[in-house]
Amino acid sequence: MSIWFHPKPVRKSRAVDALKKTQDDARVICTIACVFWEDGSYEKARTWFGRAKTADPDNGDIWATWWKFEDRKGTREQRDMVTEMCVAAEPHHGRKWPEVAKDVRNLGRSTAQILELVASRMRDIL
Secondary structure: OHHHHOOHHHHHHHHHHHHHHHOOOHHHHHHHHHHHHHHOOHHHHHHHHHHHHHHOOOEHHHHHHHHHHHHHHOOHHHHHHHHHHHHHHOOOEOOOHHHHHOOHHHOOOOHHHHHHHHHHHOOOOO
């Protein structure tokens, strides 16, 4: 998202502008969560990740980003909660999710295993 191209002090205002222009697009909401993650506002990030998954529960990339956040900054229980919700949602879309899920080397893997694989391929935010 182009929000990352702006200097850190103006990212939040650019994120609000993007949210208004895209009418609550889940990818923008997820990016806002990542901005809070970068700022160290972990509870706010967690809240925004929850909003992103509500906006588009079928987007596996959002689940993977949230899982990666919880893996790095949350507890095992929080990470496992994201895994459970992702398994229940059965995502199929995103930029990276379909690529990993449809890879023949990953045939037979569970949603939880795909989630971890996609998270490991997500670009490091911090």
